[in-house]
Amino acid sequence: MEKHKTYKFFRGMLMASAFTSMMFVMQACYGTPNNALIDDEVLEYTVSGKVTAKSNSEPLAGIKLTIDSTDYETVTDSLGNFSITLNASDYCDMTFKFVDESGKYQQLDTIVPVCNSPELNIEMDVNNAPKVS
Amino acid sequence: MLQRFHNYFRRKETEIHELNYLFWECTQRCNLNCRHCGSDCAVSSAYKDMPFDDFMKAISPLEQRYKRNTVLIVITGGEPLVRPDLADCGRELRRHGFLWSIVTNGYAYDESMHRKLMAAGLSSITLSLDGLRDTHDAFRKRQGSFDRVMNAIDLIANEKRLPTYDIVTCVSPMNIGELAEMKQLLIAHKVKAWRFFTIAPIGRAVTDDGLRLDGAQLKQLMDFIVETRKEGRIDAKFSCEAYLGKYDRKVRDWHYFCRAGINIGSVLIDGSISACPNIDRRFAQGNIYTDNLLDVWDTRFEKFRDRSWTKVGKCADCKVYNNCLGGAMHLHNIDSPEIMECHYSNLMH
Ligand code: SF4
Numbered sequence: 001m002e003k004h005k006t007y008k009f010f011r012g013m014l015m016a017s018a019f020t021s022m023m024f025v026m027q028a029c030y031g032t033p034n035n036a037l038i039d040d041e042v043l044e045y046t047v048s049g050k051v052t053a054k055s056n057s058e059p060l061a062g063i064k065l066t067i068d069s070t071d072y073e074t075v076t077d078s079l080g081n082f083s084i085t086l087n088a089s090d091y092c093d094m095t096f097k098f099v100d101e102s103g104k105y106q107q108l109d110t111i112v113p114v115c116n117s118p119e120l121n122i123e124m125d126v127n128n129a130p131k132v133s
Numbered sequence: 134m135l136q137r138f139h140n141y142f143r144r145k146e147t148e149i150h151e152l153n154y155l156f157w158e159c160t161q162r163c164n165l166n167c168r169h170c171g172s173d174c175a176v177s178s179a180y181k182d183m184p185f186d187d188f189m190k191a192i193s194p195l196e197q198r199y200k201r202n203t204v205l206i207v208i209t210g211g212e213p214l215v216r217p218d219l220a221d222c223g224r225e226l227r228r229h230g231f232l233w234s235i236v237t238n239g240y241a242y243d244e245s246m247h248r249k250l251m252a253a254g255l256s257s258i259t260l261s262l263d264g265l266r267d268t269h270d271a272f273r274k275r276q277g278s279f280d281r282v283m284n285a286i287d288l289i290a291n292e293k294r295l296p297t298y299d300i301v302t303c304v305s306p307m308n309i310g311e312l313a314e315m316k317q318l319l320i321a322h323k324v325k326a327w328r329f330f331t332i333a334p335i336g337r338a339v340t341d342d343g344l345r346l347d348g349a350q351l352k353q354l355m356d357f358i359v360e361t362r363k364e365g366r367i368d369a370k371f372s373c374e375a376y377l378g379k380y381d382r383k384v385r386d387w388h389y390f391c392r393a394g395i396n397i398g399s400v401l402i403d404g405s406i407s408a409c410p411n412i413d414r415r416f417a418q419g420n421i422y423t424d425n426l427l428d429v430w431d432t433r434f435e436k437f438r439d440r441s442w443t444k445v446g447k448c449a450d451c452k453v454y455n456n457c458l459g460g461a462m463h464l465h466n467i468d469s470p471e472i473m474e475c476h477y478s479n480l481m482h
């Protein structure tokens with residue numbers, strides 16, 4: 001395999017070039033297009049929204065959103081707003097974990113199918129969450 | 134000049150043979166009984182669906198070797214949507230760094246299915262549309278198929294999260310006269326990509342003669358694709374199935390290249406390891422239940438990577454052999470090395 005090192009390097013360059021990337025588009029007769037092989041990282045989408053308290057609709061700041069099995073994470077700002085960018089082909093019926101950075105509240109899990117909407121407004125039942133001392 | 138560069142590129146691709154595209158024939162069950170089906174599957178097949186764990190175990194060595202997002206698992210059948218665990222399989226594949234896609238007749242593809250598959254990270258889908266309403270339903274031998282597939286087309290054409298998709302049409306004497314109207318229909322439904330293939334003398338099509346195009350019809354199809362590409366309103370292209378001489382670059386983005394066994398592999402319903410599922414199954418190179426998939430990929434597949442055995446019959450004296458290398462693997466039969474059909478010759482005469 002080592003002997004093909006130069007070609008593999010060259011191959012990577014061809015794949016990255018807009019002009020020659022079409023050489024690598026694979027598509028068997030009875031198969032699906034595979035442009036994703038080249039474009040996957042490029043195609044992204046953003047989910048944004050606001051996290052508020054269920055009891056009084058006040059925005060919740062400092063809430064951390066993580067998405068299971070990925071490296072994505074973000075924190076709500078002082079108005080409870082967040083925005084997170086995912087790769088188009090990432091699975092997304094995943095658990096969003098809301099953890100108050102201040103340690104005031106314990107972790108709450110909320111399952112949100114993010115692909116259903118680019119906008120998410122989450123109400124957290126923070127009052128019912130057991131407080132962390 | 135470009136053709137010579139392509140031939141060099143093809144040789145190098147063959148030498149390194151990275152497995153980037155793996156079919157998984159997850160079921161042979163199907164909810165339709167199409168006239169032209171490339172497989173011999175039935176509504177209730179002799180084979181049980183392959184357990185996902187068996188497939189996952191077989192492909193786990195690929196996860197070690199290839200980078201995330203560089204191997205596409207193309208889930209096919211039968212009809213993959215008949216598997217109740219399809220979205221779970223997809224999610225698990227995605228979790229392991231594979232891209233995944235499905236080839237479907239669209240009959241069972243409704244909004245709830247769409248949501249489920251998108252949520253599981255579907256990265257590509259191919260839907261079949263074989264004519265206007267009556268023709269499509271006649272092909273699919275089921276009334277209402279057309280309406281269902283159009284509904285599925287609307288779902289995917291309006292889905293911003295889907296990295297790629299296309300609509301395929303199997304062109305035959307039954308629908309060649311409808312292509313212009315189909316084009317308008319697809320454009321009106323915001324479809325971006327449309328691919329054409331013809332019926333190979335395999336599967337059910339062996340016994341159905343009314344499905345094959347003659348030379349004049351094949352030329353008509355090529356001219357239609359060329360014209361559609363020039364208009365630029367929909368990305369039309371011909372499939373990988375044949376070298377096409379002067380049409381080759383005009384109906385595709387790049388030169389003809391049968392990548393079977395070079396970048397394309399498959400795990401068939403009985404565990405056989407082969408290349409495209411439409412290839413004569415006796416070309417299988419191993420079985421996941423007895424062999425390691427990567428070992429088989431690395432050390433076998435000689436017939437796919439050295440195609441010199443195809444230089445017989447009409448290919449022996451063919452002046453474009455170096456560009457074509459004896460045609461598509463799915464048009465070869467293990468009993469006789471001679472190609473079953475040559476589009477290039479049909480177009481020339
Ligand atoms: S065997 Fe047929 S379907 Fe598969 S890559 Fe070759 S031409 Fe395409």
Ligand code: SF4
Pocket residue numbers: 376447448451452453454457458459460461472474475476477478
């Ligand atoms: S005769 Fe054989 S090599 Fe020549 S174009 Fe036809 S299939 Fe290809």
